[in-house]
Amino acid sequence: MAHEHKLEIFRGLWKFKSNISKIWGVFAFLCAVTAVEVVLGIVKPESLTDSHFLAMKTLNWIFIILTLVKAYYITWDFMHMRDEWKSLRRSVVWTAVFLICYLILILLIEGDYIFDVYKMNYIKFDF
Amino acid sequence: MEATVAKTGTEGKTWGGGNRPLNASYGKLMMWFFIVSDALTFSGFIASYGFSRFKFIDAWPVADEVFTHVPFLHGVPAPMYYVAFMTLVLIFSSVTMVLAVDAGHKMQRTKVAWYMFFTIIGGAIFVGSQAWEWATFIKGDYGAVETKGGKIIQFLNTEGERVALADFAKQLPGDREIHEKKNGIWYAEEPVTMTTFSFEEVKAGFLANDDLLIRTQYLDEHGHPTVLSREASIEKLVNDGKLVVEGANLRHNEYGHPLFANFFFFITGFHGFHVFSGVVINIIIFFNVILGTYERRKNYEMVEKVGLYWHFVDLVWVFVFTFFYLV
Numbered sequence: 001m002a003h004e005h006k007l008e009i010f011r012g013l014w015k016f017k018s019n020i021s022k023i024w025g026v027f028a029f030l031c032a033v034t035a036v037e038v039v040l041g042i043v044k045p046e047s048l049t050d051s052h053f054l055a056m057k058t059l060n061w062i063f064i065i066l067t068l069v070k071a072y073y074i075t076w077d078f079m080h081m082r083d084e085w086k087s088l089r090r091s092v093v094w095t096a097v098f099l100i101c102y103l104i105l106i107l108l109i110e111g112d113y114i115f116d117v118y119k120m121n122y123i124k125f126d127f
Numbered sequence: 128m129e130a131t132v133a134k135t136g137t138e139g140k141t142w143g144g145g146n147r148p149l150n151a152s153y154g155k156l157m158m159w160f161f162i163v164s165d166a167l168t169f170s171g172f173i174a175s176y177g178f179s180r181f182k183f184i185d186a187w188p189v190a191d192e193v194f195t196h197v198p199f200l201h202g203v204p205a206p207m208y209y210v211a212f213m214t215l216v217l218i219f220s221s222v223t224m225v226l227a228v229d230a231g232h233k234m235q236r237t238k239v240a241w242y243m244f245f246t247i248i249g250g251a252i253f254v255g256s257q258a259w260e261w262a263t264f265i266k267g268d269y270g271a272v273e274t275k276g277g278k279i280i281q282f283l284n285t286e287g288e289r290v291a292l293a294d295f296a297k298q299l300p301g302d303r304e305i306h307e308k309k310n311g312i313w314y315a316e317e318p319v320t321m322t323t324f325s326f327e328e329v330k331a332g333f334l335a336n337d338d339l340l341i342r343t344q345y346l347d348e349h350g351h352p353t354v355l356s357r358e359a360s361i362e363k364l365v366n367d368g369k370l371v372v373e374g375a376n377l378r379h380n381e382y383g384h385p386l387f388a389n390f391f392f393f394i395t396g397f398h399g400f401h402v403f404s405g406v407v408i409n410i411i412i413f414f415n416v417i418l419g420t421y422e423r424r425k426n427y428e429m430v431e432k433v434g435l436y437w438h439f440v441d442l443v444w445v446f447v448f449t450f451f452y453l454v
Binding site: 019020023024030034037038040042049057060064071075077084085087088091092095096099100103104108110111112114115118 | 148149150151156159162163166167170171174175177178179180181182183184185191206207208211214215218219221222224225226228229349350434435438439441442445446448449452453454
């Protein structure tokens with residue numbers, strides 16, 4: 001079975017000689033990202049926890065973006081999405097991404113609204 | 128058969144059948160279908176966790192005060208290290224899995240078997256670690272008091288360090304009989320979990336120690352839980368306190384809101400179940416590799432399919448890690 005693998009990541013910035021070395025390269029990258037996350041999670045720099053961007057702490061934005069980066073490389077290189085046809089890639093990724101974004105948007109707005117109701121109304125709930 | 132099938136004249140054309148619309152085999156495509164639907168299930172869970180968290184945004188437990196334990200290092204606060212280790216184990220088992228798939232493409236049977244073996248070991252370590260993490264979470268460490276309104280209050284000394292209930296609760300005279308149906312009211316039951324101290328004992332101990340303060344669930348603008356003054360602490364405990372909580376279960380949670388424990392058990396449990404079933408499937412495939420099933424079939428596509436599932440389990444963990452432990 002001849003299998004074609006695209007042997008470069010970061011849009012061609014990092015090229016590999018074989019599929020095996022690409023796997024180890026992606027592993028190193030994922031470890032590095034996880035290490036950054038853990039260090040930030042333990043240190044929690046004040047400049048990042050006290051500043052906000054779009055109603056969320058900057059630090060949490062960094063965590064979420066790094067998570068999406070990891071998810072991308074797991075799907076693209078470990079699950080070989082990079083080597084699949086564009087049609088398969090899109091039918092899997094776009095469907096999930098669209099539905100998940102919608103779900104998160106709806107639920108978080110609703111949760112925030114209920115928080116406001118608890119906070120502003122006349123029901124005593126902290127006793 | 129040959130005689131009954133009419134030629135349609137479309138052989139070799141796009142709609143003539145026999146081709147793969149997305150250039151993936153039936154099995155792989157179905158695995159992707161399953162993964163998408165399973166991803167939506169997990170998103171539903173994680174998004175509802177987000178919903179509950181936004182609902183109680185000013186009173187949610189701070190994750191690195193909850194998960195501070197590492198096996199064999201008792202009493203050493205080490206936030207996040209163990210869960211980071213678990214993440215690395217799972218990513219590494221993903222790597223051995225993708226190496227098995229690669230070896231399968233080259234029809235190297237022994238290599239596939241070895242890499243599958245390492246993947247199974249990694250998965251087993253992960254499930255074991257998760258069981259340990261659950262046990263630690265259920266056991267709890269400092270203990271807390273629940274108020275009449277279901278809020279959690281925790282105890283600190285004046286230096287701001289947590290104090291365990293056992294360190295200050297007073298032993299009051301009196302026996303606590305375990306209620307049984309045969310000798311009491313038949314419809315009444317004991318609480319789900321018995322605690323080492325009664326609320327009265329904790330209250331007496333708290334009033335006797337002047338350097339104890341109360342910390343509420345409510346977070347200040349820096350995201351740290353609010354600490355009350357001594358007078359306010361006494362007032363809070365005497366007026367509102369009701370129940371001693373040790374550890375976490377589905378009804379009470381000494382670390383904060385019970386929903387945190389509920390979602391923790393449910394989401395990590397559901398993920399752990401996926402890891403467990405992944406290990407079982409990997410073991411089946413491992414034996415098939417050893418028996419030479421795929422050697423005779425002349426392709427190792429089954430390894431690729433379970434590989435997809437295994438990477439998906441890793442992918443979900445990446446998100447669980449972020450939303451339970453980091454954010």
